[in-house]
Amino acid sequence: MRSTSIVFILFRLHCSFLSTTSLCNPTMKEIKCEVCRALVKESVDLIAKADPKKRIPVGSFRLRADGTQEQKAVLYAGSETHDARPLGTGVVPSLDNYDSGYSQGKWRADPCQPEPRTLRKTER
Numbered sequence: 001m002r003s004t005s006i007v008f009i010l011f012r013l014h015c016s017f018l019s020t021t022s023l024c025n026p027t028m029k030e031i032k033c034e035v036c037r038a039l040v041k042e043s044v045d046l047i048a049k050a051d052p053k054k055r056i057p058v059g060s061f062r063l064r065a066d067g068t069q070e071q072k073a074v075l076y077a078g079s080e081t082h083d084a085r086p087l088g089t090g091v092v093p094s095l096d097n098y099d100s101g102y103s104q105g106k107w108r109a110d111p112c113q114p115e116p117r118t119l120r121k122t123e124r
Contacts, residue, residue, distance in 0.1 A: 050077035 056079060059071040 047078050052077060
C-alpha cells in the first residue's frame with residue numbers, strides 16, 4: 001500500500017514538472033497562435049470601430065441597353081473594401097501596442113502563470 005502511494009506521488013510530481021516545463025519553454029507554434037489571436041482581435045476591433053450606418057455600392061457598374069444599372073448597397077464594416085485596406089494602415093500598427101514578454105531568448109515576466117503571454121501595453 002505504501003509503495004503504491006509513493007508511485008502515485010512520483011507520478012504526480014513528474015506530470016506537474018512536465019506541464020511547468022512546457023509553460024516555461026513555449027514552442028514556436030504556441031507563439032504563432034498568440035500572434036494570430038492578437039491579429040484577429042485587432043481586426044474585429046477595427047470592424048467594430050467602422051461607422052455602422054455607412055454603406056457602399058456594390059455590383060456591376062455596367063449599363064444596360066436602357067441605361068439602368070444593377071447595384072446594391074452593403075454595409076462598409078466587414079466588406080471586402082474595408083478588409084482590403086493595406087495591413088500597414090490598420091491592424092499592423094496596432095500590434096505594436098502588444099508586448100510578447102519575450103526578449104533576448106527569455107521570458108521577462110513569469111511565464112509559468114496561466115494567463116496569456118501576449119499582453120496589450122496600451123489601452124484603446
